[in-house]
């Protein structure tokens with residue numbers, strides 16, 4: 001090795017600069033050639049090893065922190081007992097009921113929608129990968145809640161085509177309520193890959209399986225108010241432009257809407273996208289401001305309240321979960337059948353997008369004041385400039401289309417909704433004994 005190294009040291013880095021005349025090896029060409037051959041051989045070996053390492057090592061992934069990758073672990077599914085649970089959970093128990101595959105069923109909206117469907121006698125089967133974007137024990141608690149009402153959640157990823165095909169083999173779902181997604185606006189800067197994985201690749205995979213299903217299901221799925229991006233005209237209407245997203249999250253939801261158009265156009269899938277406006281309530285998401293503000297106020301930790309340039313107000317059209325659930329069920333109930341079969345379109349199919357908001361934006365500082373009153377604790381407010389990490393200054397929904405077509409009529413104001421949230425929060429975390437994720 002040391003011998004080779006000495007040769008290596010003597011080989012010029014740029015062959016053009018190699019002056020043969022002055023080389024001490026000029027009289028020993030044979031030895032030099034054999035050394036060169038050895039060097040080439042070892043260089044190739046070395047390169048090969050590097051390549052093997054690069055392609056096999058998990059750290060070669062450009063997004064090593066991607067938590068959704070953990071969801072790619074293999075899940076146990078299949079077998080007669082498993083199929084029996086799937087069938088039983090998806091069995092329709094009321095006249096004119098529907099059978100719905102709910103993706104993201106252990107998520108916030110997914111749990112509430114699954115429970116509501118089950119209550120009215122529809123067949124419901126959940127699917128969730130239980131990733132750890134936020135405290136998975138909260139997802140497990142939601143799962144236990146659903147389990148008690150007879151909803152089985154299959155553990156698996158929407159990117160797993162074999163699993164999805166199997167589910168459609170076992171149950172002829174009439175509808176899919178697609179809520180599995182990588183949520184959160186700010187986290188997209190930390191982990192862009194997880195948004196592409198779930199919101200784009202996962203959605204396409206689901207649509208691919210749905211297009212071949214016989215019968216094809218009607219699909220209702222979660223888009224987002226964030227597609228309105230940097231728009232300044234309020235309230236936001238479905239007819240407004242959606243081509244200036246402020247976050248990768250928003251861009252993936254916008255992409256989802258375009259993908260939905262394509263699958264509707266080519267394969268006759270009936271598709272309804274719901275643009276949710278900052279949904280909150282009991283069993284909510286710990287990554288959302290109202291949730292972690294509550295946790296931090298109770299802990300006496302300071303909270304960051306964003307404001308726009310020149311002390312501009314940052315506001316959200318906060319929408320209570322029960323109103324959102326009603327909108328979701330109405331979207332399922334008014335969804336027309338898909339028209340294709342065997343992967344082929346037979347005729348035009350329904351394609352819809354609706355705003356599901358509350359129509360009354362509330363400044364974030366008012367949200368904090370309401371929480372202070374409900375918690376009877378003063379918040380330590382740290383007013384901060386709105387960071388440029390995906391947040392938009394305000395959202396405000398025009399819901400006349402959803403009102404007309406879905407009978408959607410939100411009825412919970414922020415004060416009432418937060419009261420219900422706080423009651424749940426205090427009982428779930430039993431006075432702060434359990435740490436909120």
Ligand SMILES: O=C(O)[C@H]1O[C@H](OP(=O)(O)OP(=O)(O)OC[C@H]2O[C@@H](n3ccc(=O)[nH]c3=O)[C@H](O)[C@@H]2O)[C@H](O)[C@@H](O)[C@@H]1O
Pocket residue numbers: 183184185223224225226276277278279287288289290303304305306314315316364391392393395
């Ligand atoms: O409506 C939507 O489409 C989106 O609503 C929420 O996104 P966001 O409205 O940003 O909700 P939060 O993250 O809970 O933020 C609420 C408000 O609090 C503000 N905020 C957030 C964090 C913080 O530390 N301080 C603060 O003032 C934000 O700027 C925002 O105005 C969800 O997180 C998204 O998944 C969803 O798609």
